[in-house]
Amino acid sequence: MKIALLGYGKMGQVIERIALERGHEIVLKKEEKNTFDGLSAADVAIDFSVPTAAVSNISSCFQANVPVISGTTGWLEQYEEMVALCNQKKGAFISSSNFSLGVNIFFELNEYLAKIMSKFDTYKVAIEEIHHTQKLDAPSGTAISLANGILANSSYTNWTLEKPEANHLSPNELEKQIPIKAKRIGTIPGTHTVNYNSAVDAIEMKHTAHNREGFALGAVIAAEWIVGKQGVFTMKDVLELK
CATH class of the missing domain: 3.40.50.720 (NAD(P)-binding Rossmann-like Domain)
Incomplete structure (x- = not known):
């Protein structure tokens, strides 16, 4: 070829x-x-x-x-x-x-988990992505894909970079946002974490790339x-x- x-x-x-x-x-x-x-x-x-x-x-x-x-x-x-x-x-x-084959499996697991978690409103979801300092865009495309997978399978309505300020969103709107935290550190090729957190426990799903x-x-x-x-x-x- x-x-x-x-x-x-x-x-x-x-x-x-x-x-x-x-x-x-x-x-x-x-x-x-x-x-x-x-x-x-x-x-x-x-x-x-x-x-x-x-x-x-x-x-x-x-x-x-x-x-x-x-x-x-x-x-x-x-x-x-x-x-x-x-x-x-x-x-x-x-x-x-x-x-990445692993990330695409991760996408599938993310959508499946989002369907399950949509029934439990005591858990709030957040996404974190970590990449090398030379990465130009934030959040990463992978983080956006993860957020879109959750949006398609839950009552969340949008994602936002970092946690949105309450002064321009109503409390109800604030609850419907998926916060994404983007970090740029060293030469890290890519780590993505989806976290569902409640007052009593947390469920965390993570994919870590070891190299390119x-x-x-x-x-x-x-x-x-x-x-x-x-x-x-x-x-x-x-x-x-x-």
């Missing part, structure tokens, strides 16, 4: 190594200022760039009829626009806040899966979690 890497930072380099180990070929390593030369020769593109480059990268893949896997976060206000372009061009697309290997492996597995397909998919499709 011929792969175009759109973004060649630390993640791109790990993806390259894992792809080569799995017998694939890299035909383009695009950094911020170089061109898309070589993209049309690719069987699939993997985008781990920066928020400001993601839409251009993904659009270029659809224009070149190349399936694209995107792990870039911080640009998702334009996600529906990219979905529409994918469908228009009859392309193939997976965007995920986290391609899991993110990269999941992205390559997704790239292998999407070749030859058409449409917009998720990691639930790749891992048959639906």
Whole structure:
């Protein structure tokens, strides 16, 4: 399989190594200022760039009829626009806040737990995420995905970064917010915790990434899966979690 890497930072380099180990070929390593030369020769593109480059990268893949896997976060206000372009061009697309196999299992457990906990209003949920100091966006895309999984399976109505101030929300509105705490510490690749706390006890669920290997492996597995397909998919499709 011929792969175009759109973004060649630390993640791109790990993806390259894992792809080569799995017998694939890299035909383009695009950094911020170089061109898309070589993209049309690719069987699939993997985008781990920066928020400001993601839409251009993904659009270029659809224009070149190349399936694209995107792990870039911080640009998702334009996600529906990219979905529409994918469908228009009859392309193939997976965007995920986290391609780690473990994290995607964690997402499933999070949704299941949220359904159970929605029956017990004495517990209040909160999310904490910890990443390295070079991470550009906060909260992380993974934390937002966790929050969205809870929102879809509970009476909570929104998430907010840190705990919201009561002076602009009514007590009832305040109760419906999921607070997310984002920490940036050292070189930590990613730790996410979902905590349900009550006056008498707490239930905590945590995923800790030891390195970038899991993110990269999941992205390559997704790239292998999407070749030859058409449409917009998720990691639930790749891992048959639906």
